[in-house]
Amino acid sequence: MNLSLQSHLILYPVTIRQDKKNYIIEDTFSGEFYEMPEICIDAISLINSGKLLREVERELTIKYSDEEVDIISFAEQLMEFGLVKEINGEAVLRSKEKQSPKGFTWISPRIGKLFFNKFMNKIYFVLLFLNILIVLFHPELFPNYRDIFIFDSMMINMITYMAVSLCLLLIHEFGHILAVRSHNLPTKLEVGHRLFFVVFETDMSTVWKLKPKQRNVLYFAGMAFEQVMIFIAFSLILFFSGGNSILTGILGIVIIDIFIKTVYQCCFYMKTDMYYILENVTGCYNLMENGKHYLSKWLPFIKKDATTEVFKGEEYIIRLYSLFYVSGMIITCLLCVFYFLPLAYYAYARTFSHLFDSVGNPYFWDAIAFLGQTVLMIGLFLYAWLKNRRDI
Template sequence: MKVSLESEITLYPLSIQKDKKNYIVEEPISGDFFELPEISVDAIRRLDKGEGMAEIEKVLKEFYPEEEVDIIEFVEQLVELGLVQEVDGVQVHRGKEKQAKSEGGFLWIPQWVGRLFFNRKINKVYLLLLAANIFILILNPELFPHYKDIFLFDSMVLNVLTYLLISLVLIVIHEFGHILAIRSHDLPANLSIGNRLIFIVFETDLTQAWKLDPKKRNILYLAGMSFEQVILFLSFVFMLLFPDAYFVGILSIIVLDIFIKTVYQCCFYMKTDVYYVVENATGCYNLMESGEIYLSSFFKKSKMDHKKMFEDEWNLIRIYSVFYIIGVFLTLFLTVLYFIPQLYYMFTTIYLNIMGAGDRAAFWDAIAFLVQTMLLLILLVYLARKKRREN
């Protein structure tokens, strides 16, 4: 379908709102969101008013003398994005109805329920609990999680199953925080399963958060961690009040799991909840991609003028790149402090039991553990392949 300066363009109904730097444009039929600069939004609004393309191009060149204006190319891009409904009265067949995204689940949760957990007063409580948890750890270093905290029983299978069950429950609570937060704004959410590094995770689709003001989005991104701070605080309190209780071992696993996941949230080489907060606060929505381009330039012979490429985001991207590298070291820190010692302890114990160091029950426990490990690896490979296909 050819587009010319004489073409009459009909767009799908679009919702436009001002963001940090540019504008967020929503196409309600598909539920897609796009970040566009002011000149693009100006062009869209003029197209909606029925102004001719030649006239629009002339006006834009006058209003934006520093910009390169090509209205035909711009409209062709809108067609590719699926934002154009008709060109010269001819329907643009993009399968919009087939591409349309469902409104999402959890609409059965009333908005007022979400607001019980996420409002101005309660949000401050979550922040206070974060400070309190840090303070408790400083005063009680013995509460700092240890890699052996997951080994409650002689049975390695039981240890792994207990840890996985506790971790699964905490993941569900974390994601339910996101769900309640977005429902507090009467918006839908979708829940899916995926993996991050070696962890199987549930992921809440917060795409609809783009409808909100940038400041309100941060609450949605931090909602899961907010719920974790409540659980962490209660765990610390019970551990201090009842240090010899039988359930302290379970609480130690909870503390360990939340600690590891909290540290991972600060690994900016992954798109974690904290990463999205930083991205949202800066208004730079391709921060990771730009940072990776900048860092990769140090390993290439040909040097590009990245300062010119990134323009006003140059200093921000350099700062982010530092935190990107820190995130890699945080991962190495967790690996050395927790994962390697845990794996060494587990497989050393399993090896000794298979070689006959333990009784018959310990031998079959070791065999069951190896089968359990194989099933987990198969699941991780499946999820990784599924994610690659989707990408």
């Protein structure tokens, strides 16, 4: 179906919300969102008023005399988004399906507001401050990689850590769910996997219906619940000092797991909750894509992304984000040096020592099982890596 300046378009209904710098367009049918500058909003308004593309382009050229106006390219983009209903009276086939989540509507918004309101939002930041003070006054509570090893059996240590980490992950995601429901918006909990790990992710697509300040609360919600959990863990350890060693050990796992996850939130080369907060505060919603494109000039191992668009005034923010991007890589390396490598060395040094025990010793079989799990993990990693290489 050819487009020309003589074409007359009819668009599907959209909802337009003004954001910090540009506008957020919501496809009311599919639930998809797009960021557009003011000139595009004016173009949509003129198209909806029944004007031909030629007339739309002429009016936009007069109003935006300092910008290049190409209404044909914009109309083609609207077609790619599936927003064009008819061209010159001829229907345009639409293959989109509704993508808006509909889950967790059984949770009343009132319950969500019990956990996320002006008062509670301040409480979470107070807890964050208190947790920092607790560590400063009790430096022995600062997590150590050996906190994971509360049993002599490596397999039991691994199972315990994975169970605690999974529970904390669910608590984190439930924070997001309650925050979304506090605004009476639907969401869903998606279950996937990365290699052999189960991953839960809350669908946050509906947050674009909210104002930027409200979105920040939803992005922070998971970390807010983690601050509650780590404060409880600190308090119980201080209260039961010298008490139940297993309970203290499990609380130590809670602390180190949340600590590592919190540090990972600052690794801005991944789309973490903190990344989305940074994106939301700056109003630049393609920071990672634009940042990678900018860094690829100096770091050849970073792939260019030519599909993204830099809006006017975002250049400085993208350069600043690039520093955060590189800093995140450094933080990851530091985690490896101070936590993951010592942890792995400690675990395997103890495991290898039991390989020389007698076959009747249960720790010999514990070592065999732990090493067997390691071989399986490496095999799955190599399979995923090779499969990813073939798909490129």
